[in-house]
Amino acid sequence: MSDKIKVMVVDDSAVVRQVLTALLSKESCIDVIAAASDPIFAMDKMNSNWPDVIVLDVEMPRMDGITFLKKIMSIRPTPVVICSTLTEKGAATSMQALAAGAVTIVTKPKAGLKTFLEMDAGDIIQAVKSAAVADMRRLRAMTNMPTAIPPKLKIDEVMPAHEAAHTSSSAMSTTTDQLVAIGTSTGGTQALEQVLTRLSRTAPGIVIVQHMPEKFTAAFADRLNKICEIEVLEAQNGDRVIPGRALVAPGGRHMQVKRSGAQYHVEILDAPPVNRHRPSVDVLFRSVAKCAGRNAFGIIMTGMGDDGAHGIREMHEAGAETIAQDEKTCVVYGMPKEAVKLGAIDKILPLESIAGAIEQYGKQHV
Structure with a gap:
């Protein structure tokens, strides 16, 4: 009996199927059991050998990926990784896929596909591994509600630690502005929707890192903005953190919080990935620990790995209140588990x- 992750690749591009199959097959824990050019062929193959994870294109002949995804979720809920083009149209379609139950997204460009996929092998492999351990029962519950992996850089290698991250200065305690910092990954798009749609316009200002590719965060923020009472925006450099507003870090760039007088604003910066992520939760949390201290509220939610665990510990040590999502309601209990283990x-x-808890935090600190 094999313990390998059984993967099926469904994409109308022969090059994508070939390259993805070769990349994933190099991993000792992954077995690519089949590749299909469209969902009709895929269903035929799945009838005899059902995969643990499906890597799925969204734009295909005969049956589009969204229709196929919904069909899978109705028959036998299975972790699906969406492999989408890096375009506005691809981003919008991918948001529909996440809403329908897909676990996460990886991107592919229109040109230079083979080189791109080989360079981003680590992202694709990690996406498959994350999907394989996802709690599909929990994910379904939320969606039904309203080559060598690159080195894993740690936060200290990109953003130096500061003494302010471990002490709450008197200067920090004088401001009346508070902020909430949230970090999440696999399963986070659905979880964030559950949280943000329940907030009132008087909720404290929120800054968010959700692991998501470039261009996709804009579509994600726009979708949330349409269904939330609070304002939800993809963050731009200099945006203020104010009550009734949530700022989502743009994909492909880090976000940190800065303080000017008694006000907070965000800074968007280019820097190497931290914990293999850009944006990184650790980068955001460390900056909040440094400039906000006890005036902040840290939340770490569903996601694989440990990004954010060390950062939220720095927030905790700086006097911030901190919470973690529990194991039962996480799609992947990785990031919160690591934070709990650190005593953060x-x-x-x-x-x-x-x-x-966010609303209560805002009321206690008015």
């Missing part, structure tokens, strides 16, 4: 209680 968390809460 004041409270562990289920997903449905996080919005209330």
